[in-house]
Amino acid sequence: MTAARRAEWAWIPEKPDLFRGPAPAPLLAPTVRWDANFYLAIARSGYPERRTDGGPVYAVAFFPLYPLLVAALDAVLRKTFWSAVVVANAFALVAALLVFQLGKTYGSTGRGLWAALLFLVAPGSHFLSLPYPESMFAAFLAAALLSLRKEEIGQAAVYGALASMTRSAGVVVAACLLYVAWQH
Amino acid sequence: MAALKALFSFDVAPDYYLVRIVGVIVGSASTIRPQVLAIACAVCLVLLIVEAALFGMGIGHY
Numbered sequence: 001m002t003a004a005r006r007a008e009w010a011w012i013p014e015k016p017d018l019f020r021g022p023a024p025a026p027l028l029a030p031t032v033r034w035d036a037n038f039y040l041a042i043a044r045s046g047y048p049e050r051r052t053d054g055g056p057v058y059a060v061a062f063f064p065l066y067p068l069l070v071a072a073l074d075a076v077l078r079k080t081f082w083s084a085v086v087v088a089n090a091f092a093l094v095a096a097l098l099v100f101q102l103g104k105t106y107g108s109t110g111r112g113l114w115a116a117l118l119f120l121v122a123p124g125s126h127f128l129s130l131p132y133p134e135s136m137f138a139a140f141l142a143a144a145l146l147s148l149r150k151e152e153i154g155q156a157a158v159y160g161a162l163a164s165m166t167r168s169a170g171v172v173v174a175a176c177l178l179y180v181a182w183q184h
Numbered sequence: 185m186a187a188l189k190a191l192f193s194f195d196v197a198p199d200y201y202l203v204r205i206v207g208v209i210v211g212s213a214s215t216i217r218p219q220v221l222a223i224a225c226a227v228c229l230v231l232l233i234v235e236a237a238l239f240g241m242g243i244g245h246y
Contacts, residue, residue, distance in 0.1 A: 030239070030240035030241070030242075031239075031240070033239065033242055034244065095206075099206060099209065099210060102206075102210050103210045103213050103214060106210060106211075106213075106214035107214045110218070111213050111214045112213075114213035114218065114221050115209055115210045115212075115213035115214070117221075117225055118209045118212065118213055118221065118224065118225060118228065119206065119209050121225050121228040121229045121232055122209065122228055122232065123228055123231035123232050123234075123235050124232075124235060125232055126232060126235055126236035126239060130239070138206055141206050142206050145206070145207065145210075
C-alpha cells in the first residue's frame with residue numbers, strides 16, 4: 001500500500017458521514033456511511049499505525065473479522081465495495097436461517113418463521129445489508145445460541161469467540177455459557 | 185453502567201440495538217400470538233423503511 005493510497009483512505013474528522021476514498025458505484029454510494037468507512041478502510045489497508053500527534057486511532061474500535069473476510073473476497077473480486085456488501089448479505093441470509101432454526105426449537109416451524117420474519121423487518125435490519133458486520137455478528141450469535149440449545153457447549157464457545165471477533169457485544173455469549181454452566 | 189444507561193435512554197446508534205435483539209425476537213415469536221406478531225411486523229416494516237431512507241440520505245440520529 002503506497003502512502004498516496006493510504007492518504008486516500010484517511011479518516012476526515014470534519015466529515016465523518018462522507019466517504020473520502022475512491023467513489024463507490026452509484027448504487028452502493030448511499031450505503032457507505034459512518035462506520036462503513038472504517039470497515040472498508042481496514043479491509044483495504046489494515047489498521048492504521050499510532051498517530052504521531054498522540055491523538056486517538058478510532059479504527060481500533062472496529063473489530064477485525066468482518067474486514068478480514070471482505071479483504072479475502074476483495075482479493076478475488078477486486079471490488080471492495082461489492083465484496084463488503086456480498087459478505088454482509090450472505091451472512092444476513094445465514095443469520096435469518098439460524099434464527100428460524102432457533103425459533104423452531106422453542107415451538108413449531110411457524111414460530112421459527114415468525115422469528116426469522118421479525119428479525120428481517122426489525123427497524124434496524126437495513127444494517128444487515130450494508131457494509132457493516134451486524135449480519136455476521138447476528139449469524140454467529142444465533143449459531144452460538146442454537147448450539148447451546150442442543151447442549152453442544154464446545155461448538156457454542158467457538159461461535160461465541162467468532163462473534164467476539166466481530167463485535168464487542170460478542171462477549172454476551174460468555175454470559176450465556178455461564179448461565180448454562182450454572183444450570184448444570 | 186454508562187453503556188447500559190445509554191442503551192435504555194436510546195442514546196446509541198441504531199445498529200447497536202440490532203445486535204442485541206436476536207434472543208428477544210426468538211422469545212417474542214415463541215410466546216406472542218400470531219395476530220399480534222403480524223401487527224408488530226407491519227409496524228416494524230414501516231419503521232425499517234424510515235430508518236433505511238434516513239441512512240441512505242445520510243441523516244444520522246440517536
